Amino acid sequence: MNIQWYPGHMTKTKRKLEEQLRWVDVVLELGDARLPLSSRNPLLKDLLGKKPRLLLLNKADLADSNKTKPWLDELGKESPVLAISALRGSGIKKITDTLESIMADKRRTMAARGVRARPIRAMVVGIPNIGKSSLINRLTGGSQAKTGNKPGVTRGNQWIRINPKLELLDTPGMLWPKFDDPEVGKKLAATGAVKDEVFDQEELAIWLLQWLKQNYPQELMGFYNLQEEELNLEGIGQKRGCLISGGKIDTLKAAQILLREFREGKVAKVVMD
Ligand SMILES: Nc1nc2c(ncn2[C@@H]2O[C@H](COP(=O)(O)OP(=O)(O)O)[C@@H](O)[C@H]2O)c(=O)[nH]1
Ligand SMILES: [Mg+2]
Known part of the structure; x- marks a missing residue:
């Protein structure tokens, strides 16, 4: 991470994220399976409002699976959650189906109103180094299958067709790490989420x-x-x-x-x- 998160940066980052959020149906929130709480910024919840999210605890290949399980149960009370490894590919195949089930009610309502079904639009959100680019690469299979600009999307952002059911915003949403608590800062530094120079x-x-x-x-x-x-x-x-x-x-x-x-x-x- 090469950015220091001064209040000015936070405001700018937050504004960009709010803008991006307007165009998606659902958010893929990336956390670190080693830090199911400390790697996430609680502000996201407020920013999302009623917009659904799927929490993905990434880097599960580095995490203690015995302890990941209870966290999945606990965090699953708040939103759907999967443990994944963007690096190794584990858990990735479940993402589309889970998103479909998250969106099922809304899509039924839309269908009843006669609105033609379109792919679910999603974006990846998380703090630096959490694996956003790795996940996007993993989902796209490394290919840049862009579907072209669509109206209403900030210039430069594009949609990538993942499969017939899912489109992904190619630019991930950035969140900054939150460490008012020095213990959280140390955990983030130890796992490599914040640059060494902080400590x-x-x-x-x-x-x-x-x-x-x-x-x-x-x-x-x-x-x-x-x-x-x-x-x-x-x-x-x-x-x-x-x-x-x-x-x-x-x-x-x-x-x-x-x-x-x-x-x-x-x-x-x-x-x-
Ligand atoms: N072990 C492991 N490393 C990962 C995983 N996902 C990403 N990484 C590594 O974490 C670092 C940051 O990943 P990147 O995708 O650039 O994060 P971004 O800053 O959120 O886009 C890179 O060195 C990746 O190889 C994972 O699931 N397991
Ligand atoms: Mg990146």
Whole structure:
């Protein structure tokens, strides 16, 4: 993420999203399966009003599936929800059918009024790095099957025909991450949703180590082949040969290794909320 979300940016981003929302029947809200709450901006709910949404918890390939299940049940009370991986392709096939069932009532009403059926129009919405472009690519199969400009759509936005039932706005809706709570900020930084510069890398890695020790101790010890009392940046640095002159451990390098390997899902598959 290369943007700092100052109030000015937020206003502009919000206005753009409001404009885009006018043209769609339904919204595909992307969240991160590792952060079913922290990766989402609650403002979206207000912006949507009565417009239906399908929540997609992306990056499920990196998430702890035992903990994803209860979240799906809980969040499913508010809106339909699927766990997906835009990278691996899991869950993608269910999207069209779920959207159809979400729109079924409205479409019946329209049909009764004699309005000719047209494909459902949807757009992808989410914070930076959540996988919006990956999902659009996955849905389109990488092809740029654009259906051309339609009246009422901002210049530059186009519809992509996904299948006979579904059209997608080619430009995703941007939301900014919300982290009034520093804990939420750390979770977003640890998973790579906000750029590293927001936090000191060593501090962030020390926080993450503590979190992993509390929540996934076996996975952490197993991955780095360390005993419980060695679970610190020095221990990781030693294992990985992060040395500076004088035989001291380069803890910054160890922090960067931990953050990278955690984000790649190598250390443990987690749910942090
Ligand atoms: N492991 C994993 N990585 C993903 C998934 N979806 C997206 N990514 C990665 O997340 C990063 C951001 O994805 P991108 O589609 O550019 O996000 P955008 O900023 O919302 O458009 C990229 O490195 C993607 O490869 C997923 O389902 N699983
Ligand atoms: Mg993108």
